[in-house]
Amino acid sequence: MAALFGQDALTDNGPGYAFSQAPSSAAGGIRERSFYPYTDNGGSTLGIAGEDFTILAGDTRSTSGYNINTRYAPKVFKIGGDDSEGTNATIILSVVGFAADGQILKERLDTIVKMYRYQHGKPMSVKACAQRLSTILYGKRFFPYYVHAILGGLDEEGKGALYSYDPVGSYEREQCRAGGAAASLIMPFLDNQVNFKNQYVPESGEGHALQERPRVPLKRKETEELVRDAFTSAVERHIEVGDGLQMLVVTKDGVEEIYSPLKRD
Template sequence: MASMFHVPMPSENMGYSFAPQAVSGEPKQHSFYPLSADIPPSLRYTDNGGSTLGITGPSFCILAGDTRSTSGYNINTRYAPKLFRIGGSGPTNKSSKLVLSVVGFAADGKALAERLDLIVKMYKYQHGKEMSVSACAARLSHVLYNKRFFPYYVHAILGGLDEHGVGALYSYDPVGSYEREQCRAAGAAASLIMPFLDNQVNFKNQYIPGSGVGEGTSRVMEERKRGESDMGEGEVMGLVRDAFTSAVERHIEVGDGLQICVITKEGIKETYVELKKD
């Protein structure tokens, strides 16, 4: 009887797909590094260059991005949009009032934009109303976080108008952490553009001439509470052009063209401005 209930040990050839191995040597650490030379070129991530930025106002939100796509020192194309309309209706996203900017690995950026666009359109079909920018921001955070173990290799910025008609801008890291900001730059030239925006939009490091006394942040924040110092759409458009005109002089991965989307209560107005091509 005992033989009828005999359970063979693993060493008795149960057809296991693996064999026990002795552990020897130093432990090996596994990490995620998408640009590693150890990964086959066909599977390796590539930073396709370019930069994006976003600035909000009292009744508008402006996002902009250059159109150059690079791989190292090579230019893949001079027109690769980094701004995508989200929601609305049809393949052209008619009547959309949300814009997503993505910079980093172009294939991941396009895949993320298509996925978020599908989510927003399904929400409209299921609930009979447009998804708010705050709800879309939270949903995008979930999408990125769910891919955290093999993340979208992009820096995303989402723009729109909130429930009060005020410009809303949300910036993300690749795994979904996000915050609402008044301005944000991302991509290859972010280290050049962001200090400019900090100074001109957030009024940081501005001083009374010859005194060494700061007049920027505290004064401007008090004025903004009273609604007296918000910049107009024309002034912000000038800052956007100045930021990219300066960036292309100092960064080889930025240039060719500038795509600008202005979001207002009337909808999205898109413009294109030529940049340096060398």
């Protein structure tokens, strides 16, 4: 180890470097050193839009590799409330990936939505906020926020609205979406239970003649149980998910926060 930090560890005439990737020397003495500004802090989020509500949920574990940084790092937030606690907020946001980028993105969007309220005397609609978030992400496309964002709220008709994004601002309105470390485990479950994919009426036919199950909007309590089931299953299979489950539920009465414990190992 002493040689690694010594005078001639990696160079002939200068101090050594402890980079994970040693400088490479090419013809003419040119050296290349790499820099990667991102990290993945683990965790997962999901969102479900109901008939008159929207739920965003995320676990509270933050990791770096095999290390747990903290067991309580929220990934779902109220946007555009009257104060720092998000009082009277009507929009919610989840971010998962690089925690620092997620925090900055959340604070930037929160500031924009609050300024809109002060300037126009009314809250920003979730549709307008979804477009604004897309613009923010696209504006950083050459050095993007390393996060998977999901935005939720109620639309002009009072129905649940959910928008999912890629890191450079492309987005679409969906019924449900999962993101983060355990997205590949949770999304098939949501496709089946929320989007009713591969669900058929028993004894309604044979082969391709089977009748699909009617797509009835889920009730709030039923949806909350689905969210808990999804994360309970994910923590059994993924080490970067766990500790606690935080849910934000948007209804016509406001935003309600629900916390449930998850496995801590």
